[in-house]
Amino acid sequence: MSLGFCFQSSFSANPILLFAGFESIIHEFDPWFNFRATKYLVANGFYNFWDWFDDRTWHPLGRVTGGTLYPGLMVTSGVIYHALRALTIPVDIRNVCVLLAPGFSGLTAIAAYLLTNEMTPSPSAGLLAALFMGIAPGYISRSVAGSYDNEAIAIFLLVFTFYLWIKALKQGSMLWGALCALFYGYMVASWGGYAFITCLLPLHAFVLVCMGRYSTRLYVAYTTWYALGTLASMQIPFVGFLPVKTSEHMPALGIFGFLQLLAFLDYVRSAIPSRQFQTFLWLFAGAAFGLGLLGLVIATSAGFIAPWSGRFYSLFDTGYAKIHIPIIASVSEHQPTAWPAFFFDLNMLIWLFPVGVYLCFQQLADEHVFIVVYALFGSYFAGVMVRLMLTLTPVVCIAAAIAVSALLDTYLSVKSPKPEENQAVEGAEGKKAAKSGLKATNKPVVGVYTTWGKGMIVSALAVYLLLFVLHCTWVTSNAYSSPSVVLASRLPDGSQHIIDDYREAYQWLRQNTREDAKIMSWWDYGYQIGGMADRPTLVDNNTWNNTHIATVGKAMSSSEEVSYPIMRQHEVDYVLVVFGGLLGYSGDDINKFLWMVRIAEGIWPEEVSERAFFTPRGEYRVDGEATETMKNSLMYKMSYYNYNNLFPAGQAVDRMRGARLPEVGPTLSTLEEAFTSENWIIRIYKVKDLDNLGRDHSSAAAFERGHKKKKVTKKRGPRVLRVD
């Protein structure tokens, strides 16, 4: 009953917050791709989706989309869609996608309930965990309606897989182990973060073995999970043979082998006398270790096992990505977490979390070891990368629920032990103890006697819980329910004003350009252009080809003479930039520009230089003091072209950067302005065709502006002596 309520509340709290402000809309960037892929799946069927080669992205390379995505999310919503259709409920695929995340957050709450119930006999802990799971901002950030991302279903799968693992481990049951493997397979199909499970379960097993807790239960649970789970995971084309080839998956394989050895030793020990067993053990261990190491070294050096990938290195050295792979570092989600984020995302739970972990130490059965290991592992990764806060949240909710329920169980019982009785009993016992002389074995009677003390604690807890709810509601409505495609602002009279520039421009592109017009933009907008404008793009958020992205970065950061040939070579028809100068919108391209420069510089260090975009005093400026390289860059020109005509002469101001712009705006000769949205957030430029008269564009443009053609003195080159 109460669980149903939790499910309800976590399911319904989110969409209501969302619909209060906006309509049912897909959020942000990646969800737009997932949405587009889902539409493709629904329209063309599963097998076509599996073999989908998408020629409308990464022009002219294309993308083998079917083999490079995690299909779990799309297949899930496709199944739901077809099931509802079969019941003749006329649901739009968009609404299925939008509401999938809140729906699964309800399931996550149930999974958290089940997992917590495995930890503690107290029934309230599970309910509290479900409640926390439902409203903790750290998870709500990924479960609001419209956040149609892999994480939406992955967190449910993560928690549920853990539940099944604990179940399998506790019972030593092959059935539960197989179920665990099944859900693990589903998880692999859904999210790249499955590696978290792949590493955490072996770690748990390893810790248990080190604690001397090896048992046949562990053996059965682990080997069942590993064997079936690995097979299941290899069915996904994107994963393929990675589970036996890459280093991320090696711990799981290693522990699998290790457990086999242990089982073998266990068997041998029961079969031979203990003295011989000692010698056997040493020999065997040494040989196994040596062979294993040798095999690993050979396999790695021969290239059978790939070394750790860059994204993985950045988990251990936060500075690694910034130097070696700027494209990873340029995503805000991949930055190290700032400490207030923990409080922002978890609020009260963050200080209850250690208490819960401590309570786990008190009992320390196998499943409590899991919580401890998970807590350590999760905390570390959450500290390294902002987005991994998501994997920490479930364990925080569980631990905090254990702590709160322990407190409530202690303080909420109305029945208080009677002091006199206890005294009497104690007196009597004291006598007994004195007689038996075993006083130390007698536990002193502990209890809370005063009602007002209980009342104080309970009401304090209730206040904390209420504040927590307040905080969660506030965070959700302010930080996490904005779709970022639509911006909301307030008019002076307090009414809501919606700034819808993105969709205005995308709709314009979709309706008024050729079906196959190629759009060049920074990769952030690739998925949105594909999803909303339905036009081919050069690069998108699936950053699989760094060079291609760097090419776009180079075109954006170079002068027109350099960029134009690049754009011609890539058959670009339109260039799209995001400009926040008029509105003071911070997420615009000038603010992201340095990343483009850095990524381009990574590939063409001699042609693009980040230093040239800073003034001699080291400032990044856009006003009259900006460097020549900056002023000549395509991005700068596209952002500010025609902008000063909007203001009285000489008063053009960039409101985002608070800079007064030079009186004469930039001129463009190879591009022409094609569309600018109402608030100037999106600006679209058309790439000019080659000049009809064979002039270069700058002289053609100068002629159009009415300048006389400059007498071009024929360049003869430096005179050289004829040597014959």
Next chain:
Amino acid sequence: MKTSAVFSTFLSLLSLGSAASSERKSSSTSTTLPATFKPPQVFKNSNLVHVISVEKNYVKENINVLIENIDKTAQDEYFVPFTADQMSRLGGVEVKDRKDSSAGPFIAEAVEFDQESDIQYLRIRFPKPLAPGASQTLGITYYLLKAYKPLPASIKQEEQQYLFFSFSAYCPSAYTTSKQKTEVKFPTSNIPDYTKLPGSGDVKEFPQKQGSKLTYGPFDEKPAGATQPVSVRFEFNKPVTHVSRLERDIEVSHWGGNVAFEERYTLHHRGANLSALFNRVKWQQAQYYQPNTFALKEMKFPLRVGSADAYYTDVIGNVSTSRFRSNKREALLEIKPRYPVFGGWKYPFTIGWNSDAKNFLRKTATGGFVLNVPFLEGPRQQEGVEYEQVQVRVILPEGAENVKYHTTIPTQSIIEAGVEIHRTYLDTLGRTALVIKARNLLDDFRGRELTVTYDYPLMASLRKPLVIFGSAMAVFVGAWVVGNLELKFATRK
């Protein structure tokens, strides 16, 4: 208005049986005649006034003609010639007797005789034959869509738009015309170019210009089929809105007591293209200095009083630039496209709203139901709106039967009507949907009625609750049975 309603009253009885479909065939809009067909010269046009109105973004033509039967027998068919191209763009033909408004319906329909021929005919059938020597005044009204070309074809965003239209100064007729004149009405008096013809009688030169009106004629007797091509170019600084397809769904719910409307528009601007690409600075400045533009900025949909829950979306999602006012006196939906629509641009969108069923639905004495809704609503724009294809779908409740409809839209515009099955919201049989396809309609016809009568037995209305109740029970029973199954191996005790 009343007379026109009487005239154009088109009664098409349509029931689900096969008898009805054969009946539909007989009232089909085209009739096959031999390929060598020529209209018999049985009439003479004694006097003819041809009024062409180019005030809106479609052409409305009105031929008032006094005809005389010069044959020896009574005649009941009058033919009006059109070119094949005009025929495909012709819509909203209505014929009435100018003198006698109570004369029965004149049925106008296209004659099918030779697909290749450049001249096609519209046949008008009189309610009663015209006796030899007798005369009658006909008022023939029709519309031509896609009638203009912008000239120049592309202009700058702040320039004025001019349209070009060509027609015949002599009214095309299949009969000899003794006396005629052609008047052309323009939206403004700014008509920079028009063809001049040598005058006759006391007029030196045609046309005569009076304000925003040009008059060619009067001309003396012209033989059948005489034409005199002339063209005009006039200022039209308003959007040339063209809806290439409108799908209008009207969903009736008896349980909910609601009628839901949804309209999907594919809208084009057929005016002048932009010679330089769109410039936001100029656009924003023009908003203050020169708000009059040929771009489509806004549309107003006056809905029936009592409409509620209006929405406005397009393929990407909700469009936030709309306002909906609904009170006791009016219900007005004002929408703005996401971007100003210039010539050559396209903007498809969807609007919808709900209304209380009691505003439209009535129960008859015999137990059937009558639904009376506007055939076409759409925007009311000063410059007019033309619709090339219109599909109206009336989705009746599941199990509705014996569907008949009747509409006051001109017969000639309706192409096809039929009953389909539409499955939605836990339907088992599917709902009865009446689908009417029409073409070449204009916003002049907004508010013309569509009346649908149908029977809806009580059992049909109880079907869904019973089906849902039954299936829910089945699920529960199934779950109970499965839950009681013992799947474990028997343990020995």
